[in-house]
Amino acid sequence: MKYQSQKIALAYFIVAMALFAVQIIVGVTIGYIYLNPHFLADLTPFNVLRMLHTNSLIVWLLTGFFGATYYIIPEEAEREIESPAIAYLQLAILVLGTAGVVVTYLFDLFHGNFLLGKQGREFIEQPLWVQLGIIVAALMFLYNVTMTVLKGRKTAVANVLLLGLWGIAIFFLFVLYNPDNLSLDKMFWWWIVHLWVEGVWELVLAAILAFLMLKLTGVDREIVEKWIYGIAALSLFTGILGTGHHYYWIGTPGYWQWIGSIFSTLEVVPFFAMVLFAFTMVWKGQRNHPNKAAMLWALGCAVLAFFGAGIWGFLHTLAPVNYYTHGTQITMSHGHLAFYGAYVCINLAFITYAMPKLLGREPYNQVLNMVSFWVMSGGMAFITFALTFAGAVQVHLQRVQGNAFMEVQNQLGLFYMLREGAGVVVLIAVLLYLYTVFVPRTEEVISTQPAE
Amino acid sequence: MQTKSAARNIFFGGTIFFFVIFVGLVAHSYSYIVTTSTNVKTLTEAVAHGKKIWEENACIDCHTILGEGAYYAPELGNVCKRLGGKDAVMGMIEARQENEEDTRQMPNFNIKGKDLEDLAEFLCWTSTIKTQNWPPNEAG
Ligand code: HEM
Ligand code: HEM
Ligand SMILES: [Fe+2]
Numbered sequence: 001m002k003y004q005s006q007k008i009a010l011a012y013f014i015v016a017m018a019l020f021a022v023q024i025i026v027g028v029t030i031g032y033i034y035l036n037p038h039f040l041a042d043l044t045p046f047n048v049l050r051m052l053h054t055n056s057l058i059v060w061l062l063t064g065f066f067g068a069t070y071y072i073i074p075e076e077a078e079r080e081i082e083s084p085a086i087a088y089l090q091l092a093i094l095v096l097g098t099a100g101v102v103v104t105y106l107f108d109l110f111h112g113n114f115l116l117g118k119q120g121r122e123f124i125e126q127p128l129w130v131q132l133g134i135i136v137a138a139l140m141f142l143y144n145v146t147m148t149v150l151k152g153r154k155t156a157v158a159n160v161l162l163l164g165l166w167g168i169a170i171f172f173l174f175v176l177y178n179p180d181n182l183s184l185d186k187m188f189w190w191w192i193v194h195l196w197v198e199g200v201w202e203l204v205l206a207a208i209l210a211f212l213m214l215k216l217t218g219v220d221r222e223i224v225e226k227w228i229y230g231i232a233a234l235s236l237f238t239g240i241l242g243t244g245h246h247y248y249w250i251g252t253p254g255y256w257q258w259i260g261s262i263f264s265t266l267e268v269v270p271f272f273a274m275v276l277f278a279f280t281m282v283w284k285g286q287r288n289h290p291n292k293a294a295m296l297w298a299l300g301c302a303v304l305a306f307f308g309a310g311i312w313g314f315l316h317t318l319a320p321v322n323y324y325t326h327g328t329q330i331t332m333s334h335g336h337l338a339f340y341g342a343y344v345c346i347n348l349a350f351i352t353y354a355m356p357k358l359l360g361r362e363p364y365n366q367v368l369n370m371v372s373f374w375v376m377s378g379g380m381a382f383i384t385f386a387l388t389f390a391g392a393v394q395v396h397l398q399r400v401q402g403n404a405f406m407e408v409q410n411q412l413g414l415f416y417m418l419r420e421g422a423g424v425v426v427l428i429a430v431l432l433y434l435y436t437v438f439v440p441r442t443e444e445v446i447s448t449q450p451a452e
Numbered sequence: 453m454q455t456k457s458a459a460r461n462i463f464f465g466g467t468i469f470f471f472v473i474f475v476g477l478v479a480h481s482y483s484y485i486v487t488t489s490t491n492v493k494t495l496t497e498a499v500a501h502g503k504k505i506w507e508e509n510a511c512i513d514c515h516t517i518l519g520e521g522a523y524y525a526p527e528l529g530n531v532c533k534r535l536g537g538k539d540a541v542m543g544m545i546e547a548r549q550e551n552e553e554d555t556r557q558m559p560n561f562n563i564k565g566k567d568l569e570d571l572a573e574f575l576c577w578t579s580t581i582k583t584q585n586w587p588p589n590e591a592g
Pocket of ligand 1: 197245246264265267268309310312313316317322326331334335336338339342343519520521
């Protein structure tokens with residue numbers, strides 16, 4: 001850690017990891033409700049817990065991005081962060097908003113109140129006051145990091161990172177627009193959801209990955225910077241019109257079936273480019289960085305993002321296929337592996353990299369950390385497979401044969417049991433991961449020798 | 453440095469290019485929605501109020517509507533057609549009792565009177581949206 005203000009990242013990572021634990025615990029809970037529908041039904045029904053699962057996911061990923069940015073920007077700009085006080089105030093607002101969300105959902109407070117009650121569009125159910133708070137926090141954040149970069153060294157990594165973060169904030173403003181016409185509502189809702197994960201978040205992903213490659217492989221900055229603009233360009237050129245793959249069946253014109261199919265198929269390219277980038281850098285790089293675990297997570301991120309977003313995305317993105325798979329367990333399987341591979345893994349990679357530096361110690365617990373990577377990724381892959389099979393059966397019985405939804409669901413129990421089993425394995429791996437990054441050791445138990 | 457600034461310019465120029473096309477198509481889609489695929493005349497205040505009730509109760513986090521949402525409970529974009537009209541939809545929402553059998557249950561939201569009627573009105577309006585013939589069948 002070269003700059004004092006990089007320490008801000010630590011507080012962000014602690015909050016992010018706490019929410020990560022909550023997200024997975026709630027995920028396993030709703031997975032269990034699939035098996036035993038009466039569980040908690042009177043206390044907190046499925047929909048409330050699902051909101052907690054998805055919202056905590058998104059909030060912790062963003063908190064992780066903020067933390068990573070506060071760590072990266074000083075090193076890139078070669079300057080301290082403009083105002084650490086603003087950074088901590090921003091985190092305080094986010095924590096307050098998160099607490100407000102949890103309490104509002106669990107106790108259904110202020111039901112129907114336009115400012116204080118939950119709002120009920122998927123993923124953006126937060127009460128209006130929380131959304132306004134998020135916007136204020138985002139503005140503080142953008143001011144803080146943009147000023148730091150403007151007064152310091154300007155690098156491609158910082159540029160792409162900031163552009164991604166500005167985009168996140170700008171598209172989030174669409175939460176304030178909720179037309180009465182459901183088709184219009186849906187069309188612009190995707191400006192938040194799709195243009196985030198298949199647009200501006202990809203820029204953040206590429207920038208963090210590039211920073212990690214710079215540090216871990218010691219490859220020339222020149223080379224990294226060329227790649228990063230290339231990846232960013234591929235992401236947005238394909239991802240913007242790729243939004244069309246959500247405009248097939250919501251009341252939008254038929255031409256989206258062509259535009260969406262073609263451009264979203266091309267969305268696979270930037271994810272493939274990230275795999276090439278990561279492995280080329282490792283191959284070219286001279287440095288043998290001691291943090292092997294961070295390298296494993298970074299490479300794993302590129303590969304799993306390619307599978308989750310690229311392969312599992314392509315699986316159902318062509319309009320004639322999506323006609324049958326739209327809104328089934330196929331969508332679920334893709335949602336899990338894509339979010340995990342791309343955005344969970346990049347956060348965990350960065351935290352694995354930064355935590356030893358933030359805590360002022362060597363990268364200990366590496367072997368255990370790497371075990372947690374394999375177990376967690378194996379578990380998520382298993383969840384993805386189970387849901388893909390469930391989805392295939394569901395598509396056949398419900399969409400092709402026309403059997404009623406509930407009848408079909410009753411036949412999918414086996415897959416949901418497999419999903420739940422794998423979910424418990426993921427939870428264990430998450431706890432192991434948290435242990436390895438937070439609990440210090442006095443010495444590395446197993447150093448360069450492989451485990452016996 | 454030459455290739456780097458070229459790469460950056462292509463990135464910015466291309467992004468603006470694709471975004472402008474996208475905005476143009478979305479603008480066209482906007483007018484298609486309000487003139488062709490949805491019926492704005494029948495989008496009454498009752499329907500708009502029904503949408504609010506739909507959102508306040510976070511129905512979307514169990515159900516899909518036009519294929520989007522959660523996958524725990526039946527698709528509701530075409531529920532009005534499946535059940536055969538507004539009264540049947542109201543009946544289904546009202547009839548929800550907890551703890552009957554071992555299957556998934558819908559909570560009893562205690563939605564009554566005008567709220568219930570408008571909620572059903574919203575679902576029935578939704579089933580009139582022209583969705584390129586999705587879903588493939590009544591099961592949704
Ligand atoms: C890391 C990047 C990505 C993430 C995090 C992601 C995540 C998701 C999520 C969560 C959904 C479900 C949204 C809902 O609730 O309705 C979804 C839907 C979808 N995604 Fe992705 N996705 C990514 C990339 C991609 C890519 C590259 C493609 C295409 C090649 C793709 C194709 C689709 C399609 C077609 C749907 C609609 C599914 C349906 O009709 O139900 N995604 N994605
Ligand atoms: C880091 C790991 C995880 C990520 C990134 C993640 C992400 C998500 C996302 C994005 C959704 C919304 C999907 C959509 O709308 O298409 C979702 C829903 C869900 N997740 Fe997870 N999840 C994770 C772990 C888990 C685990 C371990 C379980 C439990 C076994 C689980 C169970 C569920 C369930 C049951 C739903 C709701 C499904 C429905 O709507 O019917 N998740 N998750
Ligand atoms: Fe998408």
